[in-house]
Amino acid sequence: SQQGEEDPQALSIQEGENATMNCSYKTSINNLQWYRQNSGRGLVHLILIRSNEREKHSGRLRVTLDTSKKSSSLLITASRAADTASYFCATYRYNTDKLIFGTGTRLQVFP
């Protein structure tokens, strides 16, 4: 079963626009992680936000976490064609060592 669910499932934007992806999860967490996957490749870790943090930045990425709503969002500002990829959130199932991924958002950035 999926711990996280991203929405939208797919997103198409023009270069220079911002892209926002959302993730909802079901149980208590220690942290939430975001990963990126280029087509046919492995996942690459982008950012980890702890449960006691509300916002975190890394370059053009901004992640927010609302533990009361069990949700997180990933914002990519000033998107580039190279940002085209699938983006996944992941959390550990409560009190286990199982890192569970959401279903992903496929982002397409047109030049």
Add this chain to the structure above:
Amino acid sequence: DGGITQSPKYLFRKEGQNVTLSCEQNLNHDAMYWYRQDPGQGLRLIYYSQIVNDFQKGDIAEGYSVSREKKESFPLTVTSAQKNPTAFYLCASSATDRGNSPLHFGNGTRLTVT
């Protein structure tokens, strides 16, 4: 360079044959994981190991087996009992700090069974 190596990149097998996917890491990580990804889907956890000579089932372990005889290696065997083995298989590792360490992924093995 430190990283995770999965081999081969593409693998073709006939139905009824067992096949072993290789995963090697030189990051000195204690924990290793196997995930399966179907087209357009998220990742589903098959098996994971937090320490040498120990491993646990994930959400979809049926039809798969693993071993963890060395820290660097975590091979996955897809047995003939796996009903729908064609998929993209991803191996990952992390430092054992439950929940606080990111996963490092290999570039996957695409298995096709006909």
